[in-house]
Amino acid sequence: MSARHPSKFRRLLREHWLPLGTVLLYGWAALTASERALQALLIGLRTFGSVALLIVAVMGLVGLTQVWIGREAVGRLLGHEAGFKALLIAAFAGTLLIGPAYLIFPLLMSIHRQGARWAVIATVLSAYALKLPMIPLEIEFLGWGFSLGRSLLTLLFAIPCGLAVEAVMAIGRPRSE
Amino acid sequence: MYDVTLIYLLLIGLAYLLLWRRSPKKTRQSLHVALASTRKMLPMLSAIFGLIGLFQVFVPPGLIESWLGGASGWRSLLAGGALGALVIGPPPAAFPLAGSLLDAGAWPPAVAAFVVAWISVGIVTLPFEAEIFGARFAIVRNTLAFVTALLIGLLIGSWT
Numbered sequence: 378m379s380a381r382h383p384s385k386f387r388r389l390l391r392e393h394w395l396p397l398g399t400v401l402l403y404g405w406a407a408l409t410a411s412e413r414a415l416q417a418l419l420i421g422l423r424t425f426g427s428v429a430l431l432i433v434a435v436m437g438l439v440g441l442t443q444v445w446i447g448r449e450a451v452g453r454l455l456g457h458e459a460g461f462k463a464l465l466i467a468a469f470a471g472t473l474l475i476g477p478a479y480l481i482f483p484l485l486m487s488i489h490r491q492g493a494r495w496a497v498i499a500t501v502l503s504a505y506a507l508k509l510p511m512i513p514l515e516i517e518f519l520g521w522g523f524s525l526g527r528s529l530l531t532l533l534f535a536i537p538c539g540l541a542v543e544a545v546m547a548i549g550r551p552r553s554e
Numbered sequence: 555m556y557d558v559t560l561i562y563l564l565l566i567g568l569a570y571l572l573l574w575r576r577s578p579k580k581t582r583q584s585l586h587v588a589l590a591s592t593r594k595m596l597p598m599l600s601a602i603f604g605l606i607g608l609f610q611v612f613v614p615p616g617l618i619e620s621w622l623g624g625a626s627g628w629r630s631l632l633a634g635g636a637l638g639a640l641v642i643g644p645p646p647a648a649f650p651l652a653g654s655l656l657d658a659g660a661w662p663p664a665v666a667a668f669v670v671a672w673i674s675v676g677i678v679t680l681p682f683e684a685e686i687f688g689a690r691f692a693i694v695r696n697t698l699a700f701v702t703a704l705l706i707g708l709l710i711g712s713w714t
């Protein structure tokens with residue numbers, strides 16, 4: 378029984394090292410600057426509150442894609458067999474998505490497991506940086522030239538960046554698997 | 555963003571309702587998958603939100619301005635990209651900060667790299683990305699996004 382404890386502890390550390398590390402950081406912050414630690418906690422909670430509904434939406438979509446969309450359909454639309462069309466769809470979809478990128482990671486991984494190629498996933502994440510709904514605000518602070526340039530270049534680099542990620546992933550695969 | 559979120563939520567709720575009529579069993583299975591995914595992601599996501607709070611308090615905009623303002627050249631470009639990659643927060647916070655950096659005399663390519671890296675590279679969220687996609691994908695994607703941010707920075711800086 379006692380021999381089990383170290384492995385349980387190691388598993389807990391391995392699975393939850395980030396939450397545990399964050400708690401430790403908050404502990405350190407509370408000891409050194411308790412008011413700022415509280416302020417940080419409130420900002421974190423506020424951020425969570427602002428995207429809570431989006432998390433529900435994304436997870437709902439994960440459930441739908443995993444159960445209702447077949448591997449063949451995803452492969453046909455977003456897999457290697459779809460060719461360049463898959464990358465165009467990915468770039469277009471990336472510009473439409475909202476919220477912080479990390480919220481759609483589970484959804485993208487679920488789509489990848491269903492047959493979407495790595496280039497599609499990386500292209501969505503690259504095009505995601507376009508932030509279409511934020512452009513008016515960007516123009517207000519940084520001007521037309523900056524905003525237009527950034528948007529066009531982000532879109533232009535999205536597919537090459539996606540393909541480059543996929544190429545590097547492919548180099549590593551035979552060695553590791 | 556809130557309105558768009560509500561529309562997304564409404565559409566997904568509607569999809570569940572329609573699919574329920576087609577197959578209650580499969581729809582229940584979808585809900586089960588959604589709940590299981592949420593339960594699995596929540597500790598990691600909570601940590602990310604916690605880190606966002608810590609970052610915004612302990613690395614305030616003034617500190618970033620003091621690091622980036624005024625300097626120019628390759629080191630400034632790299633610093634802009636690196637700071638953007640490190641900082642976490644919503645893009646609406648990046649734009650006014652970048653505007654004030656430009657006003658303070660920061661080198662435009664460095665500011666552009668800062669904004670692009672802010673949006674597309676995530677050092678704080680890297681562990682979460684690695685947990686979901688695997689470490690290789692997370693590292694490769696973020697490295698390439700960082701290089702792209704520097705390239706876009708240079709290109710925008712040269713035309714604005």
